[in-house]
Amino acid sequence: QSVLTQPPSASGTPGQRVTISCSGSSSNIGYSTVNWYQQLPGTAPKLLIYTSNKRPSGVPDRFSGSKSGTSASLAISGLQSEDEADYYCAAWDDSLNGPVFGGGTKLTVL
Amino acid sequence: EVQLVQSGAEVKKPGESLKISCKGSGYSFTNYWIGWVRQMPGKGLEWMGSIYPGDSDIRYSPSFQGQVTISADKSISTAYLQWSSLKASDTAMYYCVRPPWSSWGPNNWFDPWGQGTLVTVSS
Numbered sequence: 001q002s003v004l005t006q007p008p009s010a011s012g013t014p015g016q017r018v019t020i021s022c023s024g025s026s027s028n029i030g031y032s033t034v035n036w037y038q039q040l041p042g043t044a045p046k047l048l049i050y051t052s053n054k055r056p057s058g059v060p061d062r063f064s065g066s067k068s069g070t071s072a073s074l075a076i077s078g079l080q081s082e083d084e085a086d087y088y089c090a091a092w093d094d095s096l097n098g099p100v101f102g103g104g105t106k107l108t109v110l
Numbered sequence: 111e112v113q114l115v116q117s118g119a120e121v122k123k124p125g126e127s128l129k130i131s132c133k134g135s136g137y138s139f140t141n142y143w144i145g146w147v148r149q150m151p152g153k154g155l156e157w158m159g160s161i162y163p164g165d166s167d168i169r170y171s172p173s174f175q176g177q178v179t180i181s182a183d184k185s186i187s188t189a190y191l192q193w194s195s196l197k198a199s200d201t202a203m204y205y206c207v208r209p210p211w212s213s214w215g216p217n218n219w220f221d222p223w224g225q226g227t228l229v230t231v232s233s
Contacts, residue, residue: 044225050210088155
């Protein structure tokens with residue numbers, strides 16, 4: 001049972017816009033910024049969004065993040081086949097005094 | 111370029127001990143926390159704990175406290191994750207990770223990630 005809650009799956013067709021939600025509490029998302037990681041099949045996770053809405057160098061601007069209160073979301077516009085991956089949200093948890101992750105969302109491009 | 115390179119895959123029997131490693135390069139190893147993240151087969155990511163090699167300060171997730179030992183050898187820029195008696199349930203991929211700051215606290219993230227070490231425990 002993950003501390004942050006994500007839908008287990010999401011899907012879209014090429015070119016579509018999809019969003020993935022991440023729900024937490026006042027001790028994590030409500031307390032700190034949110035990060036998103038992309039895990040392509042058979043590879044290590046990679047930082048996708050940090051500080052809720054910033055993209056590391058090299059991440060396309062099709063990916064965007066937002067946070068409001070105790071929830072956050074990742075939006076992917078202009079969906080491409082190579083976006084098919086698992087996506088994880090993460091935030092600092094004040095009660096744990098450490099980072100916590102969501103359970104992950106498997107994105108399928110139809 | 112900041113890099114974390116992990117040791118290779120391991121196959122062990124229940125009850126055996128194991129120590130896996132993560133070598134940092136391209137940055138001042140003693141000035142950043144290094145953490146370990148577990149991913150069980152087909153499951154999500156779990157933070158296990160982190161060490162600050164500069165003074166060997168260690169923080170464990172309560173879920174992993176007492177189950178594993180985290181250490182580091184700053185002379186060779188290497189962090190370790192160790193088990194004294196493996197169980198079948200320790201079968202997982204283990205990643206080492208580095209946050210962007212030297213401080214412990216919120217508004218941190220993990221980048222880069224090591225390539226992962228697959229640990230298989232089976233009789």
